[in-house]
Amino acid sequence: MxxxxxxxxxxxxxxxxxxxxxxxxxxxxxxxxxxxxxxxxxxxxxxxxxxxxxxxxxxxxxxxxxxxHRRSGRDLGMQLGVSRYYGHDAVTSSAHSDLRERQDRAIDLPEPRRLKGGLTSTVTARRSGRQFSGRPSSLEELATVLWHAQGVTDSLPVPTAQDPDAGVPLRTVASGGGLYPVRLVVLAQHVKGLAAGAYEYQPHSHTLYPLQRTPEPVDLAGHLWTADVEVDKVAFALVHVYDLYVNSQKYGDSGLVFALIEVGGMSQNIHLARTALGMIACDQGGYDKQKLEKSLGYDGTSRHVVHFTLVGHGEV
Ligand SMILES: Cc1cc2nc3c(=O)[nH]c(=O)nc-3n(C[C@H](O)[C@H](O)[C@H](O)COP(=O)(O)O)c2cc1C
Structure with a gap:
């Protein structure tokens, strides 16, 4: 049977x-x-x-x-892991993390919009919205949401004898050790000027890297278990992907905990930015993690989908 x-x-x-x-x-x-x-x-x-x-x-x-997860002073693992990260090789790899971005087929994004509206009123207005209208988002709106989630805003000097000008690029959201183990994938459905398909956001160059050679629409509804959203009307979805070995070599089991804290910060910035842009969004806990990972080419072993959010325009 x-x-x-x-x-x-x-x-x-x-x-x-x-x-x-x-x-x-x-x-x-x-x-x-x-x-x-x-x-x-x-x-x-x-x-x-x-x-x-x-x-x-x-x-x-x-x-x-x-x-x-019983971290205590007797657990030397994390202390040893952390001490390794002051070495020249580790500092250099953080300082040059931009070199991991691929430029061959990268798509330039417009400058992010500088959002007005006070923090208090934006935080107060943030509400999950599920009544998507199907109105497309502009590329600038997508770029603005992505930049607020992960945009590079500064550089932390980490001079070494070999590289006195080395600096670690810093972003809009805090990350344990500045290692940034979470990447954002855009599943575009209705974004003006962008073919429907899956793209990875590259914060250093503020570009999108297509995950498929020829972008193809992603079957969002086939990945979600939602009954109260008309998924076809969503402008784009954002998928948070955690790369275990980017920070667990330094932090051990705390790497996962730190990454989830980072996801929370990114997610809140995404919601605040889309609120200020007059867009709606809803986080989704009910998605087929394995199916989604497989369709995006993540192994589900070292790279995990850990969060999923739908974004678009609401009905007026
Ligand atoms: C991790 C997470 C998963 C969620 N999953 C769903 C979901 O699957 N479906 C849904 O309609 N809302 C989902 N939500 C949204 C919550 O229902 C919503 O945030 C909550 O009801 C509070 O409402 P508010 O966001 O408008 O303040 C999720 C929120 C979070 C943070």
Whole structure:
């Protein structure tokens, strides 16, 4: 029997035995499956079942991470990792991170717009919006959102004997050690002057690098589990991709934690910029991570999709 057949057989059986779902839900809510259960009112059934019953996965992966994330003065790993990053080779590679950007097929972006509107009023006006109108965004609007998320704004001098002028480029958002392990991918649908397709934002040159040789529309709806957004009307989606080895060689397990903090900063800047531009956006937790990673060419091992946001114009 194939996996699909057996899934179908189980679903059909459960549909006939309605009381089992009720008993299962009760069991998930009222048995202690986690040391965090006192603080958890509603637990995701899939995660609970996996954590409790699967012989392969012994517990929640998040719980495992937190239980093992016990940084203390006795953990020399991170201290050794950090000390290595004062070496000439590490400093030089940070200072020349712009060389990682590819220019062969890069598309220049317009200068970002300098946004008006006070911080307090923009923060107050930021609301998730789901009623996209289908009106395209301009390339300048896309460039402005991207620049606020990752734009290069300064340079930190890190002179070494070999390179007295070395400087690490700094961006709009803080990053542990200035290593910037998160990249932004644009899935363009309706952006004037830009073929629908997937592009990586290159902050140093403020360019887009096409991920496909000939850009092709990305099937956004096929990657999302949303029911309350007309996905075809979204102007573009932004995908945050974490590159594990950019910062974990320095910070060990804290690399992931630091990266997620950075994603939060980028995400807030994206929302503030699009709010000031009069655009709407909605973060999406419900996406097919593996399918998306595969379609974008990320391995899902060292490079992970960690966040997904839809951006566009709302109905007036
Ligand atoms: C990581 C994350 C995932 C989210 N996933 C979804 C989602 O899948 N669908 C959705 O409609 N909203 C999603 N949201 C938006 C939240 O529902 C929204 O931020 C929350 O209701 C508060 O509303 P506000 O953003 O307007 O303040 C997500 C937000 C975050 C930060």
């Amino acid at each position: 194939s996996l699909e057949d057996s899934q179908e057989a189980v679903s059909a059986y459960l549909a006939r035995q309605g009381h089992l779902a009720t008993a299962g839900a009760f069991g998930q809510q009222h048995t202690s499956v986690s040391v965090y259960s006192p603080s958890t009112v509603v637990r995701a059934p899939e995660a609970v079942v996996r954590g409790r019953w699967s012989p392969v996965v012994g517990g929640f992966v998040g719980e495992e991470l937190l239980l093992n």
